[in-house]
Amino acid sequence: MRGGAPGLVLRVRDAAEVAEALAFARKQPGVPLGVRSGGHGISGRSTNDGGIVIDLSALNTIEVLDEETRRVRIGPGARWMDVATALAPHGWALSSGDYGGVGVGGLATTGGIGWLVREHGLTIDHLRAVDIVLADGTAARASAEENPDLFWAVRGAGANFGIVVAFEFEVDVVGDVAWAQLVFDASDTAQFLESWGAAVEAAPRDLTSSVILGGRRPGQPAYAQVLTVVDSDDPDTVLDRLKPLAAVAPLLDQSIQIVPYATVMAHNVQGGDHQGQGEPHAHSGLIDHITPEFAARAADLIATGATYFFQIRSVGGAVSDVPAGATAYPNRSANFSVASFGTNASGLDEQWERLRHHFDGMYLSFETGRAPELVQQAFPGEALVRLRALKEKYDPDNVFRDNFNILTGDDVTPSP
Numbered sequence: 001m002r003g004g005a006p007g008l009v010l011r012v013r014d015a016a017e018v019a020e021a022l023a024f025a026r027k028q029p030g031v032p033l034g035v036r037s038g039g040h041g042i043s044g045r046s047t048n049d050g051g052i053v054i055d056l057s058a059l060n061t062i063e064v065l066d067e068e069t070r071r072v073r074i075g076p077g078a079r080w081m082d083v084a085t086a087l088a089p090h091g092w093a094l095s096s097g098d099y100g101g102v103g104v105g106g107l108a109t110t111g112g113i114g115w116l117v118r119e120h121g122l123t124i125d126h127l128r129a130v131d132i133v134l135a136d137g138t139a140a141r142a143s144a145e146e147n148p149d150l151f152w153a154v155r156g157a158g159a160n161f162g163i164v165v166a167f168e169f170e171v172d173v174v175g176d177v178a179w180a181q182l183v184f185d186a187s188d189t190a191q192f193l194e195s196w197g198a199a200v201e202a203a204p205r206d207l208t209s210s211v212i213l214g215g216r217r218p219g220q221p222a223y224a225q226v227l228t229v230v231d232s233d234d235p236d237t238v239l240d241r242l243k244p245l246a247a248v249a250p251l252l253d254q255s256i257q258i259v260p261y262a263t264v265m266a267h268n269v270q271g272g273d274h275q276g277q278g279e280p281h282a283h284s285g286l287i288d289h290i291t292p293e294f295a296a297r298a299a300d301l302i303a304t305g306a307t308y309f310f311q312i313r314s315v316g317g318a319v320s321d322v323p324a325g326a327t328a329y330p331n332r333s334a335n336f337s338v339a340s341f342g343t344n345a346s347g348l349d350e351q352w353e354r355l356r357h358h359f360d361g362m363y364l365s366f367e368t369g370r371a372p373e374l375v376q377q378a379f380p381g382e383a384l385v386r387l388r389a390l391k392e393k394y395d396p397d398n399v400f401r402d403n404f405n406i407l408t409g410d411d412v413t414p415s416p
């Protein structure tokens with residue numbers, strides 16, 4: 001999503017080469033350092049201008065470690081659509097995101113809000129261990145038993161602590177799923193958002209839904225595109241789940257297919273080289289419920305034209321079963337993740353400020369801002385205190401600084 005012209009791209013092939021690349025980068029402390037797995041980071045910090053990029057795309061193996069416990073080992077450079085394809089013959093899947101072109105490294109160090117999130121939780125909730133190269137080049141393993149403090153930090157704030165060279169996940173049994181694409185008349189945008197939110201919260205966990213609005217054309221009504229997965233291949237169950245959702249507003253178009261999960265992940269993926277240009281501009285927030293007040297403010301934002309892509313995704317369900325302090329991921333009680341894309345000139349920042357007080361925490365993967373306060377929003381309260389202490393321990397020289405940097409010591413600006 002972002003253009004860049006790095007001075008040097010180091011295409012590493014294993015953990016030893018990652019350590020070598022890091023040693024080289026450390027000798028040049030003033031030079032930007034990007035860590036790139038799939039290259040889909042929305043903040044765009046996996047590339048830079050004139051700096052070093054450590055490119056992990058060659059570390060893309062997907063290996064079954066144990067059939068019995070459904071344990072798989074995946075390299076950071078693998079793409080989620082390839083993971084889905086590799087797991088499908090076993091009757092397994094791992095909830096990741098909504099787009100199969102995204103890489104494993106960036107998503108699995110931050111959260112992973114995917115098509116099965118209400119039923120199976122975040123991607124990081126399936127993580128059982130990582131192999132990671134630390135800032136000083138040491139190879140470490142982190143799990144509930146080994147370096148548990150590092151394992152806690154990697155699940156939400158991984159980019160600040162090292163370069164993960166392998167992820168071990170416990171995956172789920174998932175067969176064919178229903179893939180529903182519904183288009184609504186959202187002329188009454190606030191009412192639509194509130195009703196959609198209520199329908200999602202009332203639905204059983206096997207339903208995960210997201211809604212996209214924005215880019216309204218003059219003379220045309222406001223449309224909302226609702227994309228939903230129901231984890232069932234039984235048509236009656238699927239209809240039972242989708243009917244309340246279909247009733248939230250006038251339905252203009254609909255398509256429902258029962259397909260392998262891997263097909264959903266391959267949906268809409270474009271191949272070819274990255275074409276990122278310029279600076280992306282997006283903001284993110286987590287919210288417990290789509291209240292009438294929030295829905296009205298969101299409708300105002302959309303009506304201004306400040307956003308060309310306004311998306312609300314389900315979270316909640318199994319995500320909320322995990323205790324809040326169990327990982328560095330910010331807000332477990334949120335039922336929704338909100339993201340809005342605009343341009344610098346579109347006035348998005350001003351509009352977003354008016355929404356901000358509704359949010360409790362923020363998901364870093366949908367944010368592009370660079371203000372230090374954003375890190376406080378992403379890791380509210382005790383989480384940031386703990387992360388700062390761990391940053392001092394694992395990366396005292398702040399080698400991993402280019403993506404939502406957790407500052408320590410004198411670099412911390414006091415809260416206003």
Ligand SMILES: Cc1cc2nc3c(=O)[nH]c(=O)nc-3n(C[C@H](O)[C@H](O)[C@H](O)COP(=O)(O)OP(=O)(O)OC[C@H]3O[C@@H](n4cnc5c(N)ncnc54)[C@H](O)[C@@H]3O)c2cc1C
Nearest residue numbers: 037038039040041042046097098103105106113159164403
């Ligand atoms: C089209 C699109 C759809 C998306 N949909 C979803 C979605 O449905 N759900 C969701 O949760 N997210 C989604 N995202 C966000 C996505 O999860 C993040 O942008 C993620 O960081 C991308 O991972 P990547 O490896 O492709 O990115 P990269 O650009 O390669 O990396 C992004 C950042 O992650 C860090 N990083 C990368 N690899 C490693 C590593 N091995 N070890 C430590 N740190 C690392 C670096 O700081 C880097 O700057 C989407 C993004 C896009 C562009």
